């Protein structure tokens with residue numbers, strides 16, 4: 537059975553004290569509560585160790601939002617996958633559209649990051665998704681397929697089965713314009729079919745595919761009720777417990 541996951545992506549929000557408070561409030565809200573999904577929070581690098589120390593990481597997985605494409609050495613300002621793992625983080629968000637667009641992350645760079653994450657036992661949450669012009673030109677399936685095949689299909693079956701995917705249509709991120717439940721389901725089913733063709737039905741069935749893009753308390757239930765939508769990658773609505781908890785409880 538594939539995992540259901542609700543993951544927050546704080547992006548570049550919250551100073552250290554605010555982030556710690558948010559993580560501890562979430563930890564308290566989940567205490568003694570039975571939820572039907574795995575909960576993850578993706579914090580800025582500088583929060584990782586403090587957050588991982590302050591909460592029950594069996595209940596809430598901690599994710600970095602990026603890692604370096606090099607293992608170690610003279611790369612001023614970079615943070616390696618090994619460093620991320622040493623904080624107690626278990627996940628790393630890779631290939632987010634903001635990193636692709638603003639920091640020019642290419643297929644070659646993303647492939648290295650995925651390999652380093654896996655070598656360090658981090659679960660990559662690998663993001664894919666088309667921009668508006670691509671959807672309007674009816675190229676969204678091709679674009680998403682090529683993002684998956686180019687960066688991930690050199691992985692062995694064993695390695696690929698450790699990946700979590702997040703479909704985030706770029707036009708839905710931070711815009712308040714969510715994909716409809718039908719659009720999400722259609723793409724997620726297409727992604728699963730693409731995985732089945734390469735790695736077989738079993739791997740495809742066991743891969744968690746999250747939806748991201750203006751997912752919130754009012755649309756999460758409908759999105760998550762689709763058979764191929766295994767949870768969400770949540771930006772804005774993960775920045776407060778009052779907004780994030782109802783999404784977790786939408787499962």
Ligand SMILES: O=C(CO)COP(=O)(O)O
Pocket residue numbers: 545632704708709710711712748749750751769770771772773
């Ligand atoms: O980019 C996202 C998560 O990675 C989605 O962001 P929003 O939920 O703010 O649209």
